[in-house]
Amino acid sequence: MPELPEIETIRRGLGPLLVGRRVLGVEVRERRLREPVAPRGLARLRGATVTGIRRRSKYLLLDTDAGLTLLVHLGMTGQLWVADRDRPRRPHEHVVILLDDGRDLRYADIRRFGLMHVVRSDRLDFHPRLKGLGPEPLDGAVSGETLFRATRGLKKPVKNFLMDTRAIAGVGNIYACEALYRAGISPRRPVRRVGKSGWDGLVASLRDVLNEAITAGGTTVRDFLNAEGDVGYFAVSLRVYDRKGKPCGRCGKPIRRIVQAGRSTFYCPRCQR
Numbered sequence: 225m226p227e228l229p230e231i232e233t234i235r236r237g238l239g240p241l242l243v244g245r246r247v248l249g250v251e252v253r254e255r256r257l258r259e260p261v262a263p264r265g266l267a268r269l270r271g272a273t274v275t276g277i278r279r280r281s282k283y284l285l286l287d288t289d290a291g292l293t294l295l296v297h298l299g300m301t302g303q304l305w306v307a308d309r310d311r312p313r314r315p316h317e318h319v320v321i322l323l324d325d326g327r328d329l330r331y332a333d334i335r336r337f338g339l340m341h342v343v344r345s346d347r348l349d350f351h352p353r354l355k356g357l358g359p360e361p362l363d364g365a366v367s368g369e370t371l372f373r374a375t376r377g378l379k380k381p382v383k384n385f386l387m388d389t390r391a392i393a394g395v396g397n398i399y400a401c402e403a404l405y406r407a408g409i410s411p412r413r414p415v416r417r418v419g420k421s422g423w424d425g426l427v428a429s430l431r432d433v434l435n436e437a438i439t440a441g442g443t444t445v446r447d448f449l450n451a452e453g454d455v456g457y458f459a460v461s462l463r464v465y466d467r468k469g470k471p472c473g474r475c476g477k478p479i480r481r482i483v484q485a486g487r488s489t490f491y492c493p494r495c496q497r
């Protein structure tokens with residue numbers, strides 16, 4: 225499943241190919257995504273010019289000069305890329321947006337867990353998919369101080385807190401595990417027992433792992449023009465995630481796997497307290 229760094233890499237890759245382009249039309253071949261695609265809704269983009277592409281959590285937002293924003297989530301297997309119009313269509317290409325430079329923005333999704341909606345730009349903050357999201361971990365809104373204050377008196381484990389999109393948007397399982405390891409904090413520790421300096425270290429670790437993955441993505445993913453659109457997990461070096469039983473790089477003790485809130489957590493029981 226693409227996580228925040230993958231989505232951010234896609235956003236950066238698509239920006240130069242999309243901004244300034246006018247939409248000539250939209251073809252919907254398969255409506256059955258996680259939420260049904262509305263062909264008439266997407267058709268409202270016709271004639272609009274893309275003015276920017278933003279990311280909110282794991283959603284991509286394509287803004288246009290028509291006051292409409294295309295909201296895209298890639299689900300488990302969604303792919304979004306730009307191809308020349310005469311390039312043969314691939315299986316599972318469900319939505320094709322025709323651009324004025326002879327290219328298409330194509331959306332493919334084998335498992336169809338993604339979604340694609342056209343939303344009025346001035347109503348985006350109220351959209352059900354976006355309105356409950358917490359602040360972005362990579363912008364200034366998240367700090368050790370804000371998280372420290374937000375968690376006084378709460379009992380939930382710190383890993384579960386990091387994964388709560390109402391607290392922080394879009395951290396994801398891999399990066400929550402990796403940030404906790406770097407910060408030396410046990411994923412099971414109740415949030416009220418993480419002090420101010422602990423939160424400072426955790427926020428710094430979270431930014432580091434996310435930024436390293438974005439940097440790795442920039443080198444791993446060559447371009448989004450005429451590529452096959454494939455974005456796999458980046459070659460970021462994971463120190464605990466999916467390393468059950470392997471030695472910790474710091475102390476040599478085997479990495480342990482537990483399940484928290486239905487998700488696998490990997491950590492070092494000696495280095496993380």
Ligand SMILES: [Zn+2]
Binds near residue numbers: 474492495
């Ligand atoms: Zn260790």
